[in-house]
Amino acid sequence: MAVICVGQSVYDIVIPYDTALVENQKYRVTRRLECGGGPALNAAYLCAVWGEQTYLVSRIGEDDYGKKIKRILLEAGVHLEYLVERDNIETPYSIILSNSDNGSRTIFNFPGEVQDKHYEYPALDVDVILSDGHLPKLSIQAIRRYPAALSVLDAGTCRESTMEVAPHVDYIVCSEDFARQYTGKAVDLEKPELCREIFGQIKEINKRHAVITLGEKGLLYEADGELKHLPAYPAKAVDTSGAGDIFHGAFAFGLAKNLPLLSILKLSSMASSISVESLGGQTSIPALDLVEDKLKERER
Numbered sequence: 097m098a099v100i101c102v103g104q105s106v107y108d109i110v111i112p113y114d115t116a117l118v119e120n121q122k123y124r125v126t127r128r129l130e131c132g133g134g135p136a137l138n139a140a141y142l143c144a145v146w147g148e149q150t151y152l153v154s155r156i157g158e159d160d161y162g163k164k165i166k167r168i169l170l171e172a173g174v175h176l177e178y179l180v181e182r183d184n185i186e187t188p189y190s191i192i193l194s195n196s197d198n199g200s201r202t203i204f205n206f207p208g209e210v211q212d213k214h215y216e217y218p219a220l221d222v223d224v225i226l227s228d229g230h231l232p233k234l235s236i237q238a239i240r241r242y243p244a245a246l247s248v249l250d251a252g253t254c255r256e257s258t259m260e261v262a263p264h265v266d267y268i269v270c271s272e273d274f275a276r277q278y279t280g281k282a283v284d285l286e287k288p289e290l291c292r293e294i295f296g297q298i299k300e301i302n303k304r305h306a307v308i309t310l311g312e313k314g315l316l317y318e319a320d321g322e323l324k325h326l327p328a329y330p331a332k333a334v335d336t337s338g339a340g341d342i343f344h345g346a347f348a349f350g351l352a353k354n355l356p357l358l359s360i361l362k363l364s365s366m367a368s369s370i371s372v373e374s375l376g377g378q379t380s381i382p383a384l385d386l387v388e389d390k391l392k393e394r395e396r
Contacts, residue, residue, distance in 0.1 A: 097221045098149040098175075099352050100242075101345075102235045103136030103228030103250075105154040105179070106205070107161035107189040110337060110376050114196040132168040132378035133190055135228035135250045138338050139345030142367070144172045146349050146384045153215065153234055155180045157208065161187035168378065178215060185209045192337050199333025199372055217241045223352040226250065226344060227265065229258030239264050246351045250344040254278045262301045269307045269347055270298060271340060283310060285325060291316060292323050307361065309343060311336075317361060326361055329369040329394065338377020343368040346387075366391050 110129040117123070132141060140152040152174050156162035158181050165187065169176055188208040194201045215234055222242040227235035228250040239247050251258050251270035254277035262268055276282050279297045284290055295316055299306040308316040314327040346367040350360030367387045374380035 097223045097352070098151060099140075099143045099224045099226065099348055100151045100153060100217075100220075100222055100238055100245075101136040101140035101143070101226045101228075101348070102153040102231055102238055103226075104134035104188060104207075104230040105132070105137040105152070105156050105165055106134035107131075107165055107187055108133030108192055108337065108377055109189065110192045110194055110201075110335065112194045112196045112335070112375060117193070129376045129379065130164070131376045132165055133192075133338060133341075134188065135252065135341045135344065136226065136230070137165070137169070138341035138377050138381065139226050139228070139250070139348055140174050141169065141172045141378050142342060142345030142381050143349050143352070144169075144174045145381065146346075148349060148352055149175070151175045151178055151218075151220075153178045153231070153238070155182065155185065155208075155231075157182055157185045157187040159187050161189050177218070194335040194337060194375065196334060199336045201335060201337050203337075224248065224348045226348040227261050228252070228341075228344075229255070229261050232257045232260040235261045236264050248344065248348055248351065250341070252340060259301075265302055265304075267305045267307065267347070267351075268298060268302055269309065269344055272308065272310045272313075274298075275308050283308065283316070285310075285313060288323075291325075295323055305357075307347075309340065311339075315361065315365065317357065319358065326358075326365065329366050329390075331369040331372050333372040335375045335380070336372050337375075338380060339368045339372050341377060342371045342381055345381075362391060363387060366394075 144150040186208045191204040222245040225247040247265040248267040249265040251274045343364045346364040370382040371380040
């Protein structure tokens with residue numbers, strides 16, 4: 097059985113800072129962190145290091161960043177048979193400015209060039225397909241190739257490629273930003289009727305299951321036909337880079353383990369909460385044992 101993650105691989109360069117940035121100034125950088133990034137890559141890395149057989153369908157160049165990404169994935173045990181390396185494209189990369197005071201980050205992404213490619217997916221027993229919406233045709237192809245697999249969409253922003261995949265998946269796990277962009281309304285936990293309206297519109301996209309993540313405010317989900325709110329686990333945020341990717345990776349892992357939805361959401365929330373207390377995306381992915389231990393502590 098396997099998890100397949102389809103989408104973007106990025107090389108991240110994270111630069112922490114603790115003073116207000118002012119235009120037309122020069123800043124001396126004495127510290128930086130380089131690591132893997134991108135929603136599909138981070139999700140695949142998490143699933144692999146947590147013990148699932150994981151395949152990544154993505155693209156990189158045959159440049160230095162691409163070679164570094166490949167080494168990172170191989171060390172984690174991610175299967176790379178469907179990672180496309182091209183010598184005529186630049187590996188996507190991001191410069192991330194991370195505010196050490198509050199953990200917020202500003203991302204400058206260089207997406208590289210997208211090239212269409214036909215994939216022949218392997219004869220596997222696939223449990224879960226995770227798509228980040230960056231490669232919509234390949235995501236839909238995978239969903240059709242493995243009809244018995246559960247599929248989840250990491251819907252970070254409401255762009256055309258994300259909406260192309262959304263009707264085909266079993267679970268839309270979207271950000272607060274996506275919900276606002278799609279519905280034109282902002283989630284307000286003090287207004288239950290508004291929350292139900294927004295959630296209903298998101299769920300209508302695929303007519304199956306939806307989750308709306310709200311960062312430090314927790315998340316919204318549905319159980320027994322009722323809208324529920326799960327608060328976030330407390331954390332001292334140092335860098336929120338990759339927190340959403342880690343949530344989605346843990347969500348896919350939970351689906352592969354046939355966990356109940358609430359257990360999946362708690363696992364994903366705790367993994368994301370722990371991750372923001374460290375610098376970087378892929379480098380802040382916590383060990384499964386740590387996440388489970390923290391959950392047990394909270395349940396006491």
